[in-house]
Amino acid sequence: MKTFYDIAKQMLWLAILSFFINSCDSFLEVDLPKSQLTTVTVFEDYATANAALTSIYAKIRDKGLLTGNNIGLSNQLGNYTDEIIPYGTPSNPSLTFYNNSLLAENPDVAQYWNDSYNQIYAANSLIEGIEASTKLSDQNKKQLKGEALFIRALVHFYLVNIFGDVPYITITDYKKNSKVSRMPSSEVYQNIIGDLQSAITLLQKDYSALERIRADKYVARALLARVYLYNESYPEAANEASAILNQTNLFTLENINQVFLVNSKETIWQLQSAEAGQNTQEASTFIFLLGPPALVALNNDLVGSFSVTDLRGSNWIKAVGDGTATWHHAYKYKEKNFTSISKEYSIVFRLAEQYLIRAEARAHQGDLIGAKEDLNQIRNRAGLDDTKAITKEEILDAILNERRWEFFTELGHRFFDLKRFNQINKVLSNSKPGWNTTDHLFPMPQSELSSNPNLGAQNPGY
């Protein structure tokens, strides 16, 4: 009996031990954290693949170049040029932009760079995921890829315009991406055009009947028209603009006070607010109710440049006084606070620009009558008479002025226009004491030059 007892006990020990030892490797297996999915899983299903895409739109809205908060280009390039003056405390990041004294270690500039390439990475990751996916339908694949290509082109477009030569990133491999060199601007433009052309063929779906918050083929063409214009490919620019302008059932110029509303038919693409009832970040950045302004106010030169009859001067600008002094703020977006439903979204492309793109392209091609027609569309909508410009030079000057009045505080149009018209040094050295001729480009972020020697030299002047 005792022997049996001993054997039983020994068997028990053995069982316990083998349990422990067999479980060793499996002991270390852990489940995925609840907030993560493997990359393969994401692209097995349209809903999750779509979520990977919408998050890029949300990133563009909240971070980097196109965001409407005070770090975004609308505000900072307004300060950098002659649209906006900063107020508030010395810690206001707009001050260095206003003084044109950006340094290579400026955190906002580094943020533009890093956020932009992060958005590009997300687009590339999506493109690679879609291409590898076996479960998504062809139609879904086309649509998702088309939108991702548009995003890639869009972000590179802004990068090349503020940093000059930049790398054009089309893959996610960090080993290659960490050693890239700067690509000449002209090549960057070729890549942008290529991506946009692919996007246009892939994007079949038409969002324009809905809230116009995602990229469809018209959005891609709107950017392509602008890209051709910046690239001095005038016939192509005019063509792309016409392709949109001809869709009169979809897009029309709105009454001056309805341009920036959610359901404006002038909108080609806008960024939806994060919450239902939330309005634009631009409104919270620019609008102040009492003086002195908390962040920024409009430059008086700009305010004074509007003709008294210009509806934009009276509707898109608001004066705020404290009894002794008066300040002005941009009033394109009017809702600073939450409303029961969102009234305004952040608009990136609108029809007015397409008119002015075609006007400029036509003027360069010698079609002065056509140019004036397009220009007058915008002037008339603003309550102004037809332009008195006659010669090509006069018309181009008139277009530059018109763009100043039409697009002030909108995503850095003024800065890009002055550069394109070769007027930047002439105009800004008069109005900005800190302006240097090398300021037409931002400095390359210091951290970027340190970590990738292949990027070469800093931009001149920094």
Added chain:
Amino acid sequence: MNIFSFYKDGKALYCLFFIWLCLSFSSLFAKSYDCYDTFFLPEYQIQGTITDGINPLAGVTISVKSKSNSTTISDYSGQYTISASTQDTLIVSFVGFKRALIPINGRSVVNVELLFDTTTLQEIKINAGYYSVKESERTGSIARITSKDIEIQPVTNVLATMQGRMAGVNIIQTTGVPGGNFDIKIRGQNSIRSEGNAPLYIIDGVPYASETIGYNQTSTIYPSTTSPLNSINPDTIESIEILKDADATAIYGSRGANGVVLITTKKGKAGKTTFTVTPSMGSGTVTKFMKLMNTEQYLAMRKEAFKNDNIPYSSSDYDVNGTWDQNRYTDWQKELIGGTDSIMDLQTTISGGSEKTQFLISGSYHSESSVFPGDFIYRKGGSQFNLNHRSQDNKFRLTFSTGYNSQNNNQPAFDFTYDARSLTPNAPKLYDSNGNLNWENGTWDNPLRNLNAKFESKTNNFIANCVLSYELFSGLIIKSNIGYTDLNTLETRISPSSIYNPAYNVSSANSSLYVNNTDRFSWIIEPQVSWVKQLGLGKLDLLAGATFQSQTTTRLFQSGTGYSSNSLIYNLASAKYVNVLLNDETIYKYLAFFGRVNYNFDKRYIINLTGRRDGSSRFGPGNQFATFGAVGVAWLFSNENFLKNSSWISYGKLRSSYGTTGSDQIGDYQFLNTYSTTGINYDGTVGLEPTRLYNADFGWETNKKLEAALELGFFQDKIFTTVSWYQNKSSNQLVGVPLPGTTGFTNLQSNLNAVVQNRGLEMTIRTNNLDRENFSWTTSVNLTFAKNKLLSFPGLENSPYSQKYRLNEPLNIELVYQYKGVNPQTGIYEFEDINKDGKITFPEDKQKTIDLNPKYYGGLQNQLRFKKWNLDFLFQFVKQKNKINPMGFAGQMSNQPVSKTDRWQKAGDITAYQLYTTGYNSKAVTADYLYDRSDASITDASFVRLKNISLSYQLPMPTKAMQCKIMLQSQNLLTFTKYKDGDPEFTSSGFLPPLKIITLGAQLTF
């Protein structure tokens, strides 16, 4: 490093070993051990008193030599009773005294006077984690402080108690706000990642994760997010041991690379039940302010800047354009960080027990207000319970410890130090005549607006640990350690609309709340078996064990925005928009087998082999397991015949060790390729984004440690000294490699084939200068010289680190421009143009390296006793360089150090600082930017600090059973330094420096 799969090869071996071990002893359980002498002589009751010559000794163990079962303990008055026969011999033993054998010789009253054991220092058992070792016989490098050193310090953080007291341990306080963190580096920086240098903390055998439990959106008051280490109450600690070299740390394998901090809590002592109550009260103030400009100097600077720039005052230059009173002067440092915080502390302990069972129960409460304006308070309370039990036959032992600790911290959401230094001295007054915040018509951001932005945290921490051991037969013990920790924290930060200038007309619809809920619980089971065997003159010690550990961290970060009223701000349900920013659960699992073989020959030659095979869930398949090990040897040459009877050398030991340890401090799940939810909505869909760049192939960081040490005692150890030299080489660095932004991310987790070396020399000397009945004086000195060096880094020139590190230089360097001075003609700073291209360019001209590591550091402690007075003081000294506090260019609307009045004004001026500018002179702005990155911005920040001083007096009491001590204690009382920008200890600018604390307390024992 051995990377064979545990599953394939190693397992069978272990399996067989375990089965052999267990089966061979299993039949022994049935045996009876109750076999003691049954030979009887008539017994008497023997009585007596045990003293140390002056005072009675309580808790002394008295036993009868031939009877294993009759043992008693002296009571508080030193008296004992025991039954023994007239022929018996009593064995009287007590820690710190020589064991006495007293023949009874027929007496019925036996009074014993125990002699101090002069070699007692060598007899102390040092906790080495899985085993303990006599100080004299240890082969590893272990530094130690005990409750004696801890209790005299009025601090709340366990790391603070060690500052300046241990060689090779460098601790820096990162903020003076209560509840803030300390940085600790044991023998230098091993990992290139700044967050990969934390040691392993073990409390009574239970690993205690030091990874943050905070969230950067809630704890904005601190330079880093909340550390769980604040939950440890220093007053419950009996001793802290720091394991430094390979011999001591290799048994902790993959987690020992950065050293191990072993914390042992207080245990009950046998004898009469004693109550101890220790109340104290005190106050704290900032150690040192910066010297800043007054209004006159400041306005002169501003006006000169406008003149230099040749521009008029603009409408927003309120300080000079007449909007603000130009005759006002406020010392903003005094106003905003110059307060006195009040400290209250109460500790109570009950302890006692019989010879077989002892217990200790303690409770504590601590509160500390703030040096900031406003009512802020940090509260901490806790309780501790400890139970020790031995079975009648001493074979079964149980130690149970449990501690509960609760913290309630209430602070402003932002540190006022930055405002205190930068606000213009003529800025408006804080309050208007009605007592409301003054916004001066919206022309300034009143710094006190941030009083409305509050940070609150509640942290509860529970630790329980149970050690069960059973001696199967003489020398063979099976043991298991079972531990559990549970920590939960709730942090909130509010940003109510009232923090905004009313000019912005912000309503409570823009008020917001951030909430961080973090829970972390872990369990550990460590079965072990140990065997001690006397083999002739030698003694063999064997230990084998396994660790199973699991840790789960759950985090929920939320924000709420848009309230109908600010009074509802803490209620997430009242927020119009609630955002879940993170909802996550991460699991970390860890499995290991460890062992130790120690052979001690005749107390002269000792060899100690330790090893561990580790597996961690933090690594991808194929990289999960690794083996670490070390060998340590010691030669106690003072036990050799030629020195045995030396009159001057009382102790001598040479020891050395070599081995490997590792580090897996990289966070969980880093090897997976995943998308994470963003919590942000677009087009009706909550987004998914790529979590990180994907790299599955990373494994353990390894650290090879080499040490040699000499320990010497002279004149009965009246002079005791240790000199140790070490060299640690850390390779296979696990790094968040900074990547160019073009990759989409700014870093990537991977192993980098770089080697970091830490070398150093540590010295400790302890001298008993005087030891008389009424007066004694002891001095201890510790001194550390440490050098950190980047030994190899393949491809450094083309790597992202090319402008951060230099081969053969320390990791903690700064590459700077070379400052030449102010050009007397232009008045602008000038720098060395190293590549002679006519301009100052990066990186070519930013090549001068400056070492920011301390050259040496240490402490000097003196303990004096005169009759009933005790005085203990510690000087901490550090020789180092540090950056000046960056203040931006002089002339902008921000205050400046008073030294900047020495500026350039006109051609020919030779000055320390360049001309003033408001910001329009972009050459001057750029030059100032370069100046902050040049050698001119690095200055001597060495200091000597009276870190701690404690004076106590033992009040005369009517009975010996009652004791009362009055104590006056101070921390950071005096600081001597040449550093001009505030406190020299500090490395993070814009945060509150460490405080100078003085407390008065009493300790009553009865």
